[in-house]
Structures are given as C-alpha cells and as structure tokens.
Amino acid sequence: MTNNKLTTSWGAPVGDNQNSITAGGRGPTLIQDVHLLEKLAHFNRERVPERVVHAKGAGAHGYFEVTNDVSNYTKASLFSKVGKRTPLFVRFSTVAGELGSADTVRDPRGFSIKFYTEEGNYDIVGNNTPVFFIRDAIKFPDFIHTQKRDPQTHLKNPTAVWDFWSLSPESLHQVSILMSDRGIPATLRHMHGFGSHTFKWTNAEGDGVWIKYHFKTEQGIKNLSPDVAAQIAGENPDYHTEDLFNAIEKGDFPAWKLYVQIMPLEDADTYRFDPFDVTKVWSQKDYPLIEVGRMVLNRNPENYFAEVEQATFSPGTLVPGVDVSPDKMLQGRLFAYHDAHRYRVGANHQALPINRARNEVKNYQRDGQMRFDGNGGKSVYYEPNSFGGPTESPEDKQAAYPVTGVAESVAYDHHDHYTQAGDLYRLMTEEQRAHLVANIVGAMKPVTKEEIKLRQIGHFYKADPEYGTRVAEGLGLSVPEEVK
CATH class of the missing domain: 1.10.10 (Arc Repressor Mutant, subunit A)
Known part of the structure; x- marks a missing residue:
C-alpha cells in the first residue's frame, strides 16, 4: 500500500487534521498544537501583499451610542452608560475575491468594527451571517483554498468548493444562508452584521455571561437577484464601495442597532446545541435580543490606502469587560489575525493612525520594521524593573473559566448539522x-x-x-x- 500520509512542513506525519488540540472537549486551544500554528502561520503568508481573505473592502468612520444600560453585564467602558458615544471605524468586505474582484458576487460579507475606547481599542470582527462554514480553525486554510483559484487553471473551482462542503457537513447551515437571497446584499448598508462567535461579558463584580452580537440594519434588508448582480458586476464592479461612499457624502448616514443575546454561564452545559459552535445559532426564543446601542457611519475616509487598506482588525483586540469563549474557531482567530497583520502591514501595524489607540499606549515592545514613532525613547525597556515603568493591573485580567479533560485533538460533542439548516429552509x-x-x-x-x-x-x-x-x-x- 502506498504511503499517502499527510505530513507537516518538516515531514512528520499528521495524526489529526480535522480537530485542533484542546484542553478537554471545550478547550481552550493549546499552543502546543504545533501543526495548527504552522498551518495558520503559513496560510497567513500565502499572498503578497493583499489580504489573504477579505481583500476587497470599503470603510467609513462613525460612532457608537449606548441606548440601553447593560452595565449589569459588562464593565467595558464603551457600554458603560446610556448616551455615551465612542468613535469607530468600520470595514466591510467580500471574503474570497482579490482586490480587483466585483462587489456583487455571492459571498459572505466581512463586518469589522474598531471602537476607539478610553481603555484601548476593541474590535468586533464578524460577518453578515450569524454562523460560519467550519467550527475549528485548523480547517480554515483548507476551506479558503477551495474558495481561491485552482493551481493549474488559475480559475475558480466549483468541484473543490462542493467537495469540501460535502465532506464537511457542519458547513450546511452557512451554505444554506449563502445560497439564499441574502447571499448577495443590494448594498453594504442593507445587510445585518454579526459577531458570529460567542464571547463572554464580565461586570465590575466579576460576574459573567455568554453573549452574541447582532447588528440590525436600520435601512432594511435588500438583496440582489443573481442576474442583476451579474449585470452590475460587469458594469460597475465597485458598486458597493461607490454606494457607501456616496450615501455618506450626501448625508444619508447608514445606521445599525446593536443587540446582544445573553446566556447564563451555566446554560452552556445543558443547551441543546453547543453554544460555542460557530456553525450554530442560539434560538431568540430561548435568548431574546437585548438592545445595547446604535452605530452610525457619518464620515468617509480621506485616503483609502491609509485608512481602509491599512486598517487591521482582530477578535483578540479586547478591552476589560469583554472576554473570549472556548469557541475553537475563535481561539484560532485570536492568533491568526494579529499574525496576518504583522506579516502584511508590519510588526508596528497597531501604531498606524487608523489603528492607533486614542488613549496612551504603554508597553515594552520596541523596534521592528517601519517604527515611525519615538520607539519608547530612552524609557526603561524591560519588565519587571525598578525605574517606575508601566506595570500589570490584575483587576483587568480576563475572567477565568474552568477547564477539564485530556489534552488531545477533540471534535465538538454535538454532530447535528441538519436541524438548524432544515429550520431555516x-x-x-x-x-x-x-x-x-x-x-x-x-x-x-x-x-x-x-x-x-x-x-x-x-x-x-x-x-x-x-x-x-x-x-x-x-x-x-x-x-x-x-x-x-
């Protein structure tokens, strides 16, 4: 029998290419999974210099205003009191296409928001769909390869797309959304946005809840038929980019209402679907939408490259009061997104004007390519130190959650990939x-x-x-x- 074992880049056989190594069935993902880290790190470096995914995008500045008191659930300053406004920048994008691709293709839309809070930047990096195609980050490079071009023909390959989906039944829910009318939004203004993953909110007393983000468009949902979308793609491939810019320029500011679903921590152990599985939704009958605030986009970029192209987002850009969950897809993204930005934009991407925090940044990171600020000057450059340098604040640590189990490659316990897709149909x-x-x-x-x-x-x-x-x-x- 021919040896056809999958190997790492250094030739060692791979024992499991479907499930990342986690501490127990719910994780978190362990850094000892060198195959996962190598796979993601290599994937992030496959294109120069455009984004590997979400290359084609449009962006705008705006603000978020709190409209409902949720301070019982989170100590995050941007959600702290009714009427509070926080400046932000949003980037919308298609997933699979290159920089020159058409806006009106059938594809999920990226929906990424950078909040410039007084406690540092907070990014919500989601899509216009509440679920995703896969639920473990170890499968992400393979999935995206199927969406890209065939290495021989350099054409899109439907056989690869459907081969992967048919062998990954967890994709069915997202495939059903993508192939529905909502697969081609009429404009970037006429679609919802979602954080997609489960996150944890923690309040000032240290009490936590699991949450999901929902941004509901105030413009209403509008979609394009395939025929109209194809016609527009030929006549104006930048249709969505142009529409967003023109709407803001004439004062027709698009807006979204932010809602969250809130789940008590203990419900995660008994809910009928694993609440950390990003291919599943939580029923709004079980966990109703709770209003949080309103996002308004009211200012166009002055320079596309400096603001939209150089903007970097990561679900790991967090602030006190917002913590992560054991979602296996999220856990991989916490590494992969920052790593992609270090490669694509540079080690100092966080210091660029569009990405720079509005509060003072104090750390011991020095040097790196294109260091264009004072590089810390002559201040102390290590920690701990005896010279009054910035120190940790234990009260701002991420909230703890219990972890049990054996460190191994483990799939999610729940394998019902059909109920929610059938319900949608x-x-x-x-x-x-x-x-x-x-x-x-x-x-x-x-x-x-x-x-x-x-x-x-x-x-x-x-x-x-x-x-x-x-x-x-x-x-x-x-x-x-x-x-x-």
Missing part, C-alpha cells in the same frame, strides 16, 4: 425556497464528479427531505437510497 417562503434551490443547482452543475453532488444532496435531504429532493431534481439526479 422551513422558515422560507415558497419563492425564497425556489431561489435557494435554483442558486444551489446553478452553483453545483459545473461540479465534475457525480459522487460529490450526491453526497451534498444527501446533506440537503437530511436537513429537509423536500430541500434535498428539489436540489436533486434540479441536477437531474435522485436522492441516494441510503440517505432515505
């Missing part, structure tokens, strides 16, 4: 279902291997028999008997 009107099926059929027809089509049809059928049957009929195939 059943919530749709007949017109929306017809659009969804037509979009899927059109996207899957170029797939060259029938086995892949049948495997994916099986996933649709398990979500809802009608869903799978209609896709199969559209492709001129039958639902596999073993699925029925």
